[in-house]
Amino acid sequence: MKRLWMLLLIPLLSGCWDSENIEELSLVVGVGIDLSKNKNEIMLTQQILVPPGYSLQENQAKLKYKNVTVSAKTLHEAIRDSLLLTNTVLTNHQRILLINEEVLRKIPMEAIINQSIRDNNTRRSCFVFLTKRPTKDILERADDGEIPSNVIYELKDNVKRTNKILPPLTLGQASSSLQSDGSFAIQAVEIKGGKLILQGAGVINNSKLVGLMNNKDIESLNWLNGSVKGGIIETTHHGTPFSVEVDKRKRRKIVTELHGNHLTIDISVGYTARLSEDWYGKENSYKESYLKEAERDAEDKVKQDVEKIVGKLQHQYKTGVAGLFRYVQNQHPKFWEEDKEKWDEIFSDADINYHIDLEIIDFGSKGGIK
């Protein structure tokens, strides 16, 4: 009797129902979304990894990836249609999602990312980028056989060294922002000189693309947002250029004040920095007053930049990309509850004061006394 039981249990151990051979799967690393030439359709490009050594002809120049492009009315249908061309696609390892500008002008972003958020495989940690060119071109741009998706994925890590890149936007963050105030900036990818670069950004408001930014704007926006993690402030003193490298953020304080419906936002930040380059012939970094002066020049530069971007946000895009709404919500919950629908107007009329306190703590291995 006991043995019989064991026999009955054998079928339960017979292996995995869902097993699929890995070389028969299409691992998607990047996805691009364009408008299709057909009316009301979107074009989906999926970048799929090709396992090395899998191609039959040995001498063929091997690409590490292949792109599959299909058009359909909805994204999920497009994904399913791509199965007519390739093996089962697996989006578990998707790293980036590229969206073309034209798409976001026509279709709400919420609709575009809806499938990815719903899907059980796509992770919320995948990164979202905007493109000016068709995403198809971008995903085809291979340097030395590198996988374009991975190139873009790795470029975003440079955020610690330069402040001309926006902090990477994940699918999850995009979805959360779309659910709350729906206003944020999204990093764009371009091709320049045959290479993929991160350049420019798009401004999203209420799920639609409302404007574009250049690198200068991004830099200023990062200062406003407090997302500067490094990078350079370049300006001039005594008529010669010099640059200061940002080291660490010491503090950031945001106070919002309400007078009736008029909002005042005071932002004050403190950073430590290093004098990293100085073209001035009579430099004397060993004197404190010299450094103080440099600090002041750099502070003024940042302040000017921030003022410019605030003006642009308030008058050109008319939306509070910078996430400042959070502070209003936290500091004036009642006001927010009543007026959150009018946030864009309130933001556009608000007074935004920005104070920065730079502290140059060292000047590298050369100080120069003249």
Add this chain to the structure above:
Amino acid sequence: MNERDGKIVSGELAAIISCGMLGIGMLTLPRTITEKVQSSDGWIVLILDGLLIGLLVCLLVAMLKKHQVTSYFTYMEEAFGSWLSKIVGLLIVSYFIGVASFEVLAMSEMVRFYLLEDTPEEIVILTLILASMHLLTGRIKAIAKVCVFFLPLTIVIVLFIYLLSIRVVDLKNIQPVFSKGIMPVMKGMGTGTLSFFGIELFIFMFGLVKNQKKVRRGVLLGFFIPVVLYVITYVLVVATLTVPEVKAVTWPTISFIQSFEVKGIFIERLELFLLITWILQFFCTHAIYYYFAAEGMSRIFNNSYTTNLIILVPVMFILAEIPKNTIQIFKMSDMLGYAFPVILIGLPIVTFVIVQVKRSRRSR
């Protein structure tokens, strides 16, 4: 120490209660509570509810101790008489069966969505039921051992995952505290109680504990482990996903873990670990309720425990097959939610009062 006397120590009691409580609640709780409270104050709801139920538990333990309850079913018989107690017992048993099949169902739903898309749900459900049936042949002692083994594992893995999540957590999202005043918090407290599903089991385990003096400590320990985990989960999930997003996603806790990747460890995606540990927790919860259902039936029908185990397999299987979609599954959990306070609060108090009256009359 006789292994076969079927008694457990208070530490094991704590582990069983914790494992009984940690079930589907952990995966959906940020959403269900936020829906009711409409702000990020859910963690206050959880803490207040936790303290409230903690007090209630102390009271119930004192009541049970006073009457020296050894088996809850005999105790009910004393209160209601043989026929009525059988009916009440049957209702309780059907609640247990309901929860047991709900837990397997929820687990199979999660497995189908995140792990094994093509495996028929029936197989997943049946495997789990049969596995716990096998475990239950060892009665409460076997469950105790499994829980004592799984609970630390779960806590360590969950806390480890949470630790790595700190990077994506933005505490600005759970401010401001009391943004909409105290009323929504009060309203949310009703729903908040439902997260503590499983605590009612201790009244049925009361007689099974060897060292009666430490029962209260065991129950409270077993109760506050999940409460603390719940509060941490709520804070982290809402702080990462923001209030409107939490309301929109089906499995907020899993979505939360999917929002970050960890570099530098051999594995980047941690939701797999959560899913695996949670299958263990689903299994424990299921097995515990299954046990009490079978045990209760053998009290009511005076038949053998093993027969009941076997009878319950098809019953639970069919019950788990009834809800056809996600909405119906969540509806089933709501229905069981109504029964929960009755069994935790209503029943013991009514029983206590009746027994108290009867006993004092007799002694007069």
